[in-house]
Amino acid sequence: MTSSLRAATRSLSEKDRLSYMREFYGRQLVGLDLEPLPGAGFDMDMAALQFGRVSIGYGSLSPLAAERSKTLAADGNHKIMLGTYGAPFQSIDARGNELIIAPGDALVMSMDQPVRWLFRERSVTTAIHVDPEALRSLLPTFDPRGPARLAVGASGLDLLFSYARSIARVTDVSALPDELPARQLLELTAFTLGNVRHPDEVGATASVRAARLAAIRADVRGLFHQQGLSARDLAARHGIGVRHLQSLFEESGVTFTAYLQSVRLDFARARLAEAPDFMRILDIALDAGFSDLSTFNRLFRARFGDTPTALRREAARRRQIPQSG
Numbered sequence: 001m002t003s004s005l006r007a008a009t010r011s012l013s014e015k016d017r018l019s020y021m022r023e024f025y026g027r028q029l030v031g032l033d034l035e036p037l038p039g040a041g042f043d044m045d046m047a048a049l050q051f052g053r054v055s056i057g058y059g060s061l062s063p064l065a066a067e068r069s070k071t072l073a074a075d076g077n078h079k080i081m082l083g084t085y086g087a088p089f090q091s092i093d094a095r096g097n098e099l100i101i102a103p104g105d106a107l108v109m110s111m112d113q114p115v116r117w118l119f120r121e122r123s124v125t126t127a128i129h130v131d132p133e134a135l136r137s138l139l140p141t142f143d144p145r146g147p148a149r150l151a152v153g154a155s156g157l158d159l160l161f162s163y164a165r166s167i168a169r170v171t172d173v174s175a176l177p178d179e180l181p182a183r184q185l186l187e188l189t190a191f192t193l194g195n196v197r198h199p200d201e202v203g204a205t206a207s208v209r210a211a212r213l214a215a216i217r218a219d220v221r222g223l224f225h226q227q228g229l230s231a232r233d234l235a236a237r238h239g240i241g242v243r244h245l246q247s248l249f250e251e252s253g254v255t256f257t258a259y260l261q262s263v264r265l266d267f268a269r270a271r272l273a274e275a276p277d278f279m280r281i282l283d284i285a286l287d288a289g290f291s292d293l294s295t296f297n298r299l300f301r302a303r304f305g306d307t308p309t310a311l312r313r314e315a316a317r318r319r320q321i322p323q324s325g
Contacts, residue, residue: 002049002050002051002052002181003049003050004047004048004049004050005029005047005048005049006045006046006047006048007021007024007025007029007044007045007046007048008044008045008046009021009042009043009044009045010043010045017042018036018042021034021042021044022034025044025046025048026066027072029048030048030057031068031072031073031075031077031111032066032067032068032072033066033067033068033069033072034064034065034066035064035065035066035067036062036063036064037063037064037065037118037120040062040063040064041062042062042064043060043061043062043122044059044060044061044062045059045060046058046059046060046061047059047168049167049168051181051182051185052179052182053130053131053133053134053182053186054128054129054130054131054134054181054182054185054186054189055079055128055129056126056127056128056129056164056167056168056185057125057126057127057129058124058125058126058127058164058165058168058169059124059125060122060123060124060125061119061122061123061124061125062122063119063120063121063122064119065116065117065118065119066116066117066119067114067115067116067117068111068113068114068115068116069114070094070114072114073111073112073113073114073115074112077111077112078110078111078112078132079110079111079129079130079131079132080108080109080110080111080129080130080131080132080135080142080189081107081108081109081110081111081127081128081129081130082106082107082108082127082128082130082150082160082189082192082193083101083106083107083125083126083127083128084101084103084104084105084106084107084125084126084127084161085101085103085119085123085124085125086103086123086124086125087103087119087120087121087122087123088100088101088102088103088120088121089101089117089118089119089120090117090118090120091107091109091115091116091117091147092115092116092117092118093113093114093115093146093147094113094114094115097146097147099147099148099149101149102152103123103152104152104153105149105150105151105152106149106150106154106157106161107147107148107149107150108147108148108149108150108193109146109147109148110132111129113146113147115147126161126164126165126168128160128161128164128185128189130185130186130189134186135186135189135190135193138186138187138190139190139193139194142190142193142194150192153239154192155191155192156188156191156192156208157192158215159188159192159208159211159212159215160185160188160189160191160192160211162211162215163184163185163188163211163214164185167181167185183207184207184210184211187206187207187208188207188208188211191207191208209248209251212238212240212248213248213249213251213252215238216234216238216245216248217259219234219237219238220234220259220260220263221263224260224263224264224267224288224289225287225288225289226289227286227289227290227291228291229260229289231245231246231256231257234256260289261299261303262303264288264289264290265288265299265300265303265304267287267288268284268285268287268288268290268296268300268308269300269304269311271284271287271288272284272308272311272312272315273311273312273315274315275312277316281293281308281309281312284308285308296308
């Protein structure tokens with residue numbers, strides 16, 4: 001069952017926002033007592049999404065304290081929580097033990113334990129809540145012993161939270177397949193908490209490999225303008241081996257080189273259709289990441305069945321045709 005809810009202070013009157021967010025979002029929905037820090041004001045914009053036995057909380061917070069008291073910790077919620085924040089925050093357990101969670105780190109704990117969190121700076125938070133029995137079906141040895149910190153760079157951590165944020169930003173979560181987000185989040189969580197530390201992510205499930213490939217493809221789409229961009233560059237950015245990166249693309253039915261060329265050619269084709277006449281084809285090819293015109297012309301014709309010059313001429317002709325009506 002997929003469901004979502006959004007709670008934002010800006011949609012509430014100023015006199016009601018604190019009481020509403022404290023009672024409804026804080027105590028009823030997430031089981032926390034919320035208290036703005038002195039002089040900080042109060043502003044929240046949070047989305048809560050439920051996918052079967054996995055849920056996501058994502059949004060922005062003004063400086064505040066969030067406490068799960070002994071009473072709230074006895075509400076029956078014993079899910080495993082993994083949380084990140086865009087600024088350093090403190091986690092203080094019932095014994096007074098303190099953890100400082102830096103940006104990029106993640107806090108891991110069971111929600112049946114009392115805890116107090118201090119968020120002293122405004123930033124964005126992402127929290128993933130997983131049913132412990134569902135998690136143990138994939139990770140039988142997992143034992144949440146109090147709050148713990150997963151340091152930035154922990155295997156799978158970047159994939160888990162980037163995937164969770166991508167889901168949280170979906171406008172209509174009801175359009176997502178019912179089981180897919182839950183399964184992939186569960187498998188990514190198990191992979192991360194299983195502490196698999198191998199440059200080729202040995203033992204990774206299909207969900208982990210799919211998330212890694214999606215992250216690399218996103219990097220390609222952001223970096224393709226760089227001439228000389230290589231599989232080695234992308235592998236280094238993601239902390240994996242070159243051969244592993246290549247195998248991820250091959251499993252999807254296309255090589256890394258072919259995918260990079262496709263992104264560059266799509267960009268160049270769009271620019272050719274829109275760029276002013278004084279912009280040279282060579283300049284467009286260089287902007288797309290190609291290092292020479294002859295290679296660009298050859299690949300362009302092989303992909304689109306025509307030359308860059310012919311495509312540009314046809315695009316100019318169409319722009320000159322008067323629009324009917």
